[in-house]
Amino acid sequence: MSRIGVFVCHCGENIGATVDCAQVAQMSSSIPGVVHSVDYKYMCSDPGQTLIKEAVKEKKLTGVVVAACSPRMHEPTFRRACAEAGLNSFLCEMANIREHCSWVHEKGDQTTQKAADLVRVLVEKVKRNRPLRPIQVPVTKTALVLGGGIAGIQASLDIANAGQKVILVEKDPSIGGHMAQLSETFPTLDCSQCILTPRMVEVAQHPNITLLSYSELESLDGFIGNFKARIRKKARKVDEKLCTGCAVCTQKCPQKKIPSKFNAGLGMRTAIFVPFPQAVPNKPVIDIENCRYFKTGKCAVCQKLCPAKAVRFEQEDEILEIDVGAVVCATGFDVVNTDFFPEYGYGKYPDVINGLQYERLASASGPTLGEIRRPSDGKIPETVVFLACAGSRDRAKGIDYCSKICCMYTAKHAMLYRHKVHSGKAYVFYMDIRAGGKMYDEFVRRAIEEDGAIYVRGRVSRIYERDGKLIVKGADTLLGGEPIEIKADMVVLATAAVASPAAEELAQKLHISYDSYKFFSEAHPKLRPVETNTAGIFLAGACQAPKDIPESVAQASGAASKVCGLFSQDQLSREPLIAAVNRTAPPQYSSCTGCFLCESVCPYRAIERETITTRGGKPIRTIARVNPGLCQGCGTCVAVCRVKAIDLDGFSNSQLYAEVRALA
């Protein structure tokens, strides 16, 4: 016979003001099997927990129901208290009479009755609970880092330097990300590549890091500590081991007029290419969509000239299956193109460019070798207009948020222009200047005061071409909204930072949540900023929201420390609330019919096939078996099983049935 204890919590006024807790305790005492029933002001307090512990010992309780808040809040607290008193912690359950009752109803008899009903339901459940032990699962101490931009690089290096193995997956032929494209970085104006490339080389040389460039994640299965990643290593068509990086192929390739993605479309590259001189790894890739050999079957110049004989036209994509314990997602962001703006010419004016293109113009490794020359005719522009908030903070464009980096890089752009073209005029149109950060405001002041950038507070309504000039029409709102018209030679739009196009698909592969802008969601905006809601998957950098370099690096180090914390344990404890297939006496052995419907619905691939054999090893029948390491206790298999041969511990069919019957 069950001996259940019921403990009703007032939660101060939270429950006590609407529910008559004393009466709930009194009503509960008459439920068959309940031997002890009390109410108390704060059950989670130390004296409250002592009440439970003492009752467990004195009344020899076989089960405990705490009627209080949501089990998400205090279930661990009360289960621990029961465990300390010698009762298996899974024999303690919570009836949620706060979120499910007192907070959502008015004070009254019916509210008290509902609280009593909720207690009665849980008493019936606890009667059918059985003692369970947590499951121990091993941890694979290898981290998977997705994205080889600065965030991914930093996270990889931090994890690797802590002595753990890292697999860094980058979709492009080289790591480096957007930071490799930048010219100088605010607020110190040091050269982006000069500070980034040593890190890139360190990644390539680190004994704990395996770099998989030109690769993408196909799928991720499993759970914290035990993920299985399938990674597609795209065919470079070049044998990485043989290639020496001599660059004969890239010089001799006859297909030379392909817009370079690295140069934001301003420069050209060949069909066999290395994205930029400092690329890591410094091995070329054949772009088969543009390669003459793949289009016509003739050419093969690179193959003929390669001194290392490393070109492999027949190379195919390769799928790697890797076990990892944690994932850091650092897949970065993208910027909107100029064709997003009808009012600024829909991308048809070549001299209206976006911030990333300007970075390439200003970069010493860029198509103009660092001279500011406009794309249309290569002339040095005399007047340049910079537009902050192009798309950002604009509900009409569907981008409500602030892209955060534009204020700073626009100040930098104006400054770089004035440094390179002393006679030039730099206008900046802005909404507000958001320069929060160490040395940031000083940087903007320097652009205005020392480098003579002309800041105009107002937005630009239209840009059009007249007599070879770009006419920028705006308003100066600080001077009473006076219309202003500037004849510019070049316009730079600080276009909005947006989630990368593949973000949504990736989030679905990883089973992580994302917001309406397709940026990945953190588990808590303040207190768990690098975790996702999926245990074991962490976020770093601008895939979560627009971020500058210092922030990305800080978050990457944060994610890395979370990974290292996870890897400091050899085993993880998991709740044992998992499904199991029943076993019965021979000749049936189980009521499972072996239809394996459960196998097709299980989202965690936890269903295995088990063949029951005689002692001599002769197979009798094949039934389903639940892998306890993979099962997450979602119960989908229980719902589809026609025979009800599969059941979930802690939420068994008979428990749920009894709970429903208790309300009848």
Next chain:
Amino acid sequence: MAETVRRTSGQTVVNDMEALRQRARELLDAGTVQVIIGYANGSNRRVRPFFARRPEDLERLILDDRCVLNLAVYLRKPEVKALGKAAVIATPPLLRSILQLAAENHYQESEAVFLALDSAGNVLELSSAEQIAGVLGSLPGSTGQDACVPSADRMPALSAGSTDRQARFAFWKQEFERCIRCYACRAACPMCYCEQCLVDSNQPQWIPVAAHSIGNLEWHISRAMHLAGRCVNCGACSEACPAGIPLNLVNQFLADRIQQEFGQKAGTSAKLDYALSVFSGSDRETFIK
């Protein structure tokens, strides 16, 4: 009590019975199979399943349009399995059942031999799901309505195109009133292979077992849902029902809906995913993505 139109004409549709018997005899003689499962005449002009283990028994084998009992149910029974490998006299509905059983891991390749007659009267010997799927469409009687259909005047609610849900529900409530819960439908159904049926569970007792309205309705709705997308429309349930409830119409209704929604039909291939549990990118509802 309303009456189902049963096919009891007894007209022999098979003229090549001798060829079939001859082939069965060869199989028994060669020891390829140990038992031939077919039909024989029972009492009162009824047809009964027949298990021939000796060549001389084969004379009693018959095959006519009264032979609607689905013999596939016997392949799953331990006592039949104990007889050894079986050859089964096959009709198109039986072969459809075998394909669906194979799709559900309940028929293994070459577990049995199926003897069917093609339209030219040749005996076909089939054993793999692939062979069955290959010839099924060309067998006589493989198209059209195989199962018994109650006459339309008996059930205006069910006449073609009727969308009156209330009328339909009223009709079925009345039909299920007559159910005596003998579970003959379950016993006759090749897809009802569970060793412990949901309705036999008493911890918890999901469905009341007494033959009264509520329990009857729950039982038949549960059974229909368990057969949704799996019923091959052999009609054995309706044939078996002593109360004459046209049960296969419920299952067929669901089968039609599954075909409309997901474009698949049970008993057409041995490689068929269960429509209600898998998701494909071409499914119409995209909410699950």
